[in-house]
Amino acid sequence: MGEKMSTHPGAAGRAVAADRPSSLRNVVLVGHSGTGKTTLVEALALATGAVNRAGRVEDGGCLSDYDDIEHRQQRSIQLSLVPVEWGGMKINLLDTPGYADFVGELRAGLRAADAALFVVSAAQDALGITGATRMIWDECAAVGMPRAIVITHLEAARASFEDMTELCRDSFGGDDPDAVLPLYLPLRGEPEPDGHAPVTGLIGLLTQRVFDYSSGVRTESPPREDQLPLVEEARGRLIEGIIAESEDETLMDRYLGGAEIDVKTLIEDLEKAVARGSFHPVLAAAPAAAGSKQGLGTVELLDLVTGGFPSPLERETPDVTTPQGTARPPLSCDPDGPLAAEVVKTSSDPYVGRISLVRVFSGTLRPDETVHVSGHGLEDRGHEDHDVDERVGALSAPFGKQQRTLPQAIAGDLACVAKLTRAETGDTLSAKDQPLLMEPWQMPDPLLPVAIQAHSKPDEDKLSLGLSRLVAEDPTMRLEQNPDTHQVVLWCLGEAHMDVALERLRSRYGVQVDAVPYKVSLRETFGAKSAGRGRHVKQSGGHGQYAICEIEVEPLPEGSGIEFVDKVVGGAVPRQFIPSVEKGVRGQASRGVAAGYPLVDVRVTLLDGKAHSVDSSDAAFQTAGALALREAAADARIDLLEPVVEVGVLVSDDYVGAVMSDLSGRRGRVVGTEQSGGGQTLIRADVPEIEIGRYAVDLRSLSHGTGRFSRSYARHEPMPHQLAERMREQVAAEA
Incomplete structure (x- = not known):
């Protein structure tokens, strides 16, 4: 596993195709924003010969982060697939936003x-490893996904591989920190004028x-x-860690x-432990310098992926049912089995149209064949159920902005599919x-509401189609047409998510x-019982309008x-006009x-007329009924009722006090707490909805x-008098 000189053929200029599942490796890169995931993907592509210079494909353009919005915002905002080849194996690298x-x-x-x-950064050791990254690690551990750790930015001033490794052991090791150990130690060259010694190589501990x-x-x-002597202690610890997992x-x-264990045996046991997810090696990596062909640690990392990570044959396929x-x-994972593939990402191309990134779990997907599309819908997020047949367009492998044609996609592989208009x-x-x-995977619930309106009449004509395409691409976004406020609301995961959504609508x-x-x-x-009289009497020659009614209103x-x-x-009121009064009321x-705002929770009694x-x-008595209700309201105390939501906040025990204090400041009532395991507490509270519009953003900062939190409507409650008066003044000013 990387303990030998590697001279693997590259894959520049052609689409990488897999002929059997055992020759596939599907690897996702995880890490906080700024740790260098995209740079690492480009370094690996350069080392395999997939690109001819760092970050550039043969026909020009960036290998990943090629979306125009990503360029403008200088950060990854979408899942990117970069297929490369190493040692006769196809590696699908999945670069994710941090x-x-x-x-x-x-x-x-x-x-x-x-x-x-x-991927963790040695330059960010002062910040440590984020809680969000630890949560993803725990999620992977829960399903037994194999994991390795790559430390980047060793070229930064005061960056320490050893210190970062110890931080990884503390953060990811749990009850067994010796399951998180380095396979190599970096070697530094001569100090530069600023006193910093660059990392020039690695020494294999085995x-x-x-x-x-x-x-x-x-x-x-x-x-x-x-x-x-530099590696003696680390080597002994690594050997003991491997033997403990053997x-x-x-x-x-x-x-x-006192027996000397053969290195070949140690490497074989190490690969088995990595593949089953019980041992997590730590490696170092750095991009290639100008004119270089291989970045530091790229060969070692590629050998780890091909030798230690499992093929799709070793992964359980998600449960399946019929659409009914x-x-x-x-x-x-059998290429000859029944076809079962899943759309993991949807995007739009201005020339090709909708493109679906698909993971094939069983069978073989071929271009120009008709497939059945089944979908769960997520109706609450604006996605309808799917149960239709569609013809598959061309299959391709993405490479920067280019799509390189594939003849087929076998079980275990990933490919882009064109022209699936409904999927x-x-x-x-x-x-x-x-x-x-x-069986669907867990989707995060969008909890940040953003009300939008068309900028102009031409935009209004295109808004509905644009929104439908937007939510089709992003299942974490929910579209709501609020019947009470008549607003179009996009529910997003945060402010950056909102900014990207609005920019995509525009561009x-x-x-x-x-x-x-x-x-x-x-x-x-x-707020109390009241009475009103509605009088609608008009005489203007010919038939006039005459209706009088008296009502009583009580909460x-x-x-x-x-x-x-x-x-x-x-x-006093003819029977045929009583429904008219009710309709007017x-x-x-x-x-x-x-x-x-709509009036609720009152009894209106028609007494006389x-x-x-x-x-x-009929029209006259409808008008009279409406006038009577308005007169009754003019003489009564009218309460404003605001929606109250039940909130469940799952937070680390370290932040329970801060979160509860914040909820109290939002007029919330904490109704209970309970331990949720793993050093976390679930806080349950009732909070006015008007106070938690930005809670998705604020909780992230607090914790x-x-x-994480969930919310559900509970009831409407009277709003405090002073706040209600401000709301009335605001409505009057907008009128």
């Missing part, structure tokens, strides 16, 4: 991969061989005598008895005569929108709605009686990225 707002892209990468590289990158091409040599129970006894929910036998992220592709539906779909203040669905109700318990009671005696209630044999009409 920013929390794009965790949906990260989860898609985890779904498509069979192993993970956690074979004690030196791999020198100072010339731009990796060379191998025996160590000098003065270098051996399936050969006699190995430890032999080692403790009937269970089906488990599938295996969305999370949908299943299967044979049309044997439709299947795969990709030609729709300019403006963000406007988000409104919550307020209500009105009567009802929450959730009662509008109750209408007829207590007219003696035919309900119409006025829907429009509000004080601040323009007057009619005219000629001039009374250093480790907190």
Whole structure:
């Protein structure tokens, strides 16, 4: 595993195709923003010969982060696939965004991969390893995904590989820190004028061989005598860590008895432990210098991926059912099996149209064949259910902005599929005569509301189509047409997610929108009993309008709605006009009686009235009913009701006090806490919705990225008097 000189053929200028699942490795890169994931992908592509110079493909353009928005914002915002070849194996590198707002892209990468590289920066050791990165590590551990750690930015001033390795052991080792150990130690050259000594090579702890990158091409040599003492302690710890994970129970006894364990045996046991996810090697990597062909540690890392990470054959396939929910036998990674593939990412190309990145779990996907598309829908997020047949377009492998044609995609591989007009992220592709539906992966819930409106009339005409395409690409986004406030609301994961969504609407779909203040669905109700008289009498020649009614209004318990009671005696209001009065009352209630919010939870009793044999009409009594309700409201205390949501906040024990204090400052009532395991606490609280519009952003700041929360509507409650008055003044000013 990287303990030999490697001269593997590259894959420049052609699409990399796999002929069997055992020759595939699907690897996702995980890490906080700024750790160097994209730079590492480009360094690996350069080392394999997939690109002809750092970060550039043969026909020009960046290898990854090629989206125009990524260029402008200088950060990764989407999942990128870079296929390379090493040692006769195809490696699908999945580069994920490190920013929390794009965790949906990260989860898609985890779904498509069979192993993970956690990238941490030695230049960020003062910040440590983020809580969000630890959470992803724990998620991978829960499903047994193999993981390795790559330390970058060793060229930074005061960067220490040893210190960062110890931090990784503390953060990722859990109860067994000796399962997180380095395979190599960096060697530094002569100090530069600023006193910083650059890393020029690595020394293998098992074979004690030196791999020198100072010339731009990796060379191998025996160590000098003065270098051996540097690795003695680390080598002994690594050997003990490997033996502790070995399936050969006699190995430890032999080692403790003083026997020399063969290096080949150690490497074989190491690869097995890595593949089953019980040992997590730490490596170092750095991009190639100008004119160099191989960046520091790239060969060692590629050898680890091909030798230690599992093939798709060793991964369990997600459970499948029929689209109707009937269970089906488990599938295996067999190119000759029934077709079962999943769309892990959807994007749009201005020339090709919709492009779907697909992971094939079973069977073989071929171009120009008809497949069945099944989807879970996620109707609450604006995604409808799918159960249709579609013809597959061309299959390709992405490389920068280019798409290189593939003849097929076998079980275990990833490919881009063109012209699937109905398929969305999370949908299943299967044979049309044997439709299947795969168990979905966990999608983060968007909890930051952004109200938008078209900037102009031409934008208004294009808005609906643009929004439908936007949410089709991103299942972490939810589209809502609020029936109470009449606002179009995009629910996002954070402010960066919002900015990218609005920019995509503008640049990709030609729709300019403006963000406007988000409104919550307020209500009105009567604070006490009141009475009103509605008089609608007009005479203008010919038939006039005549209707008089008297009502009484009294508050009802929450959730009662509008109750209408007829207590007219003696035919003061003719029977045929009583429904007209009720219609007028309900119409006025829907429009509000004080601040323009719907009136709820009152009983309206019709007591008396007057009619005219000629001039009374349905329209007249509707108007009279509305006038009576407004007069009753003018003489009564009208309460504003605000929605209250039940919030569940899962946060590290270290931040419980800060979170509870913050909730109290938002007029929240904590109703309980409970331990959730893993040093986390679940806080349950009732909070006015108007106070948590930005809670998705604020909680992230409070908890250093480790907190999560859920919300659900509970009820409407009276708003404090002073706040209600401000809301009424705001409505009056906008009128």
